[in-house]
Amino acid sequence: METKGAGRSLAWLLATWALTRAALLLFVFQVYAFSDLDVTSDVSVTYRGWYEVLRQGTFPLDDVTWQYPPAAALAILSPAALPFLSYAHAFFLLAFLADAVVMALLLYPRRRPERSLRGAWVWLAGVPLLGPTVYARYDVMVTAVAVAALLAGVRHPRVMGALTAFGALLKVWPALLLVGCFRRRAWASAAVTAAGLAALFAVSMPGAFAFLTFQRERGTEVESLGALVFHVARHFGWQGQVLLNYGSIEFLGPHVEQVSTAALALTGAAFGWLLLWRLRVTRREPHTLAEAAFTAVLLFTVTSRVISPQYLVWLVGMAAVCVSFRASRMGAPALMVVAASFVTVLEFPFGFVHVVTSDRYGVLLLVVRNGLLVAASVTAGRRLWRSTVPPAPAAPLPPRPARPRKAPVSP
Template sequence: MTGSSGTRPAAFAVWALSRALLLLWVSKVIVPPGLDVTSDVSVIYHGWYDVLRSGTYPQSDVTWQYPPVAALAILSPALLPFLDYATAFYVLAFLCDALVMGLLLRASSGAGRRQAGVWVWVAGVPLLGTTAYARYDVMVTAVAVAALLAGLRRPRVLGALAAFGALLKVWPALLLAGTARGRQTRLAWATAAGVAAGLLVLCAAAAPGSLAFLGFQRDRGTEVESLGALYFHVARQFGWEGRVELHYGSLEFLGPHVGLVSTLALGLSLAAFGWLLVWRLRARAFGPSTPADAAFTAVLLFTTTSRVISPQYMLWLVGLAAVCLVLRESRMGWPAVLVVVATGVTQLEFPIGFVHVVTSDATGVTLMFLRNGLLVAASVLAAVRLWRDTVRAPEAEPGAREAGAAPALSRGGPADTPASVR
């Protein structure tokens, strides 16, 4: 998967062709199989757009479960007033996709870099199907990719973009998990805190209801595609008396034992946070790929253990995996492959086979065990590799750690929860 500069035109050609098809699909020039996933943009997002333009957040709508800066993504089609709302949104999603592609191509051309990450992005996005452009997650992923790549040299930029991304959709806060101890961490974290505080004040002053999303997130249950939902998919085969209903913006299991399973999922997420904290305290060898590897691992852990795993979450993982594989020193190759495969399976279960998932028939259960099993395997493998590379690896010299570099011996190479509406 190392590639060469000669593969760049081929990667761009495949990217351009696949994205042209995506635009045709979301515009309904070509009708894809499965459910129509574009109604979220034309109906739900457009409805929020009208509310936000009136000067308030959708504080009475339980499906609004996003941090306050997400309003910018919902309002962004106003930048293209000559297009209708949905078309403008798809064009902006495409432009964010193009931005990520450009950033990865540029990053892959330096010393100690490789083309594999470019191909992860080229392949991963279309594997998700029309969902990739029918949600604003591609915009958030573009911010995250820019943050990690800029952070290789500019920790303040990493901190600022991570804070902005976190107030778009929370999870980019995890981009700060792997910054090297010392000056880089101080600069990145202090900048992030300052930018986040400033943005929160601005949002609160701009419109009422900026923090209403917190209560709606708290009350969510176990969504049908989550890891915990596997219990209910199996239990339905043995007479479980629950049901599936639209609840807080997604289809969730409701009935006996749902509260317990949701609590256990939160416990798993807390355990993941605990492991991440222990790793942070014990890590010693911080190389150029450590921030990306740690961010990828952290987001994998929290996505896999979440009460909700919406299809668009896979875009986050594809984007972070692409950044890891641009860096030759990263050893996240196999976790990245598992994520790309899981992304393809995700399109099979949503939207193509979603009726099977909702009814928990044999096809639906098989797809959910396969997709979630791939995520569990990727999470465990990524965590093990991150631990081995940074905790068990020989310690770098103090000066190298301060600069965020690692000697060749440290890795055997050259020195490198939130929920969403359907």
């Protein structure tokens, strides 16, 4: 009976996955309109423009919107593998393939007693809740690499290290997967792979690391946690502007620099907490690696100056890996991330005009979405700490002073 029940659950999961992903493909292929705002223009315009430059053997040195590590060129150039399709259509199919790879990775070890289908269900639900934006950015490809790295880390640390380094050269954040890794072989593999790939790109393509200088003048993106300060301030006469800057819609004006600096300080504090956790951790289980990575990516995302919709793809992927372990305690933060994904699609693309104009509806959406992410970060951090760091021993009570004995009364 249990085998039949598991088989039915798997069949429902796969059928639902197929239906939801078919819907996403219909939206990005524009068979049906998802919203008034076209979420695919990044692929058809921006990515396609970079593609033409990268084909010449150089990075987009004159385009400050190119803010990605050198291996991102592989994702942008990947549609060349399907020359019989247009650039955009090929990219959408490759993004769909990356989505399928993640699902396959989450399903593969389901027969092991310590694993479950919960992770696959989280991925199944979280991705379509974000809408077609998932297939219109290359973040789902990076997430596939990160998921593969985390799942390999339990048994194959060298493979994890190599995949993590490759992911970090795609979009930096997968480097956070090493936060909970205590195996030297993984760190050594990551260092060797990163050094080799970086040297290869530096020698073969000019401007491989020009992206490091393209973010100095960035403001605070309108969807970030710090942006709430200016959304509220606009109702009290704040004189700044909302402009397209460095590829995203940002606040520019008085006190933006201070808020951006505060966001960087919060990121530094988050990394300090993670370092303290590494120094204090004593109990490590197979799922600790994934839980630490999930917590680190949550903290990085929440404290960033930018929280674009596609960032939620990272969080859904990391949450899915966590809850695929039966012993994981990250169920509540994972559900918060899934809920935040739904609020995110309400905010972008459906409510983006309200966000940009800072009206009450737009501010409410951001408060709810970012509030869910903050709650998920705090909950994940607390549960990670409690499950791995022993409580501090209670200070012993001082001994009570002995009472003086009364002298015996003589008869």
